[in-house]
Amino acid sequence: QVQLVESGGGLVQAGGSLRLSCAASGSIFSLNRMGWYRQGPGKQRELVATITNGAITNYADPVKGRFTISSDSAKKMVFLQMKDLKPEDTAVYYCNLINYYPARATEYWGQGTQVTVSS
Numbered sequence: 539q540v541q542l543v544e545s546g547g548g549l550v551q552a553g554g555s556l557r558l559s560c561a562a563s564g565s566i567f568s569l570n571r572m573g574w575y576r577q578g579p580g581k582q583r584e585l586v587a588t589i590t591n592g593a594i595t596n597y598a599d600p601v602k603g604r605f606t607i608s609s610d611s612a613k614k615m616v617f618l619q620m621k622d623l624k625p626e627d628t629a630v631y632y633c634n635l636i637n638y639y640p641a642r643a644t645e646y647w648g649q650g651t652q653v654t655v656s657s
Contacts, residue, residue: 541564544632544649548653558618560616567638
């Protein structure tokens with residue numbers, strides 16, 4: 539079993555920056571995908587960014603060039619550096635982990651951290 543705990547959310551003005559952190563307990567396998575999703579008011583949850591095997595990154599178009607995902611395998615943490623924040627970035631941000639077992643994949647979610655961007 540894995541537990542994910544997000545931190546770093548808060549209230550920020552448009553154009554500002556925030557750094558989200560996700561700390562994992564339990565095992566993160568060598569073959570894995572960690573990422574961030576978000577869910578804004580009245581919207582469905584959407585992918586923000588992923589990092590696969592601690593190296594290969596992928597970003598959703600709305601955040602490309604503004605957000606950076608990174609991880610620290612020794613500390614079992616994943617981060618999301620957000621800059622030039624916009625009001626449309628307002629959402630609950632969720633940490634996500636997929637462990638790739640030999641025969642199956644197991645997915646875990648954090649409880650989320652609120653990011654509010656004022657205009």
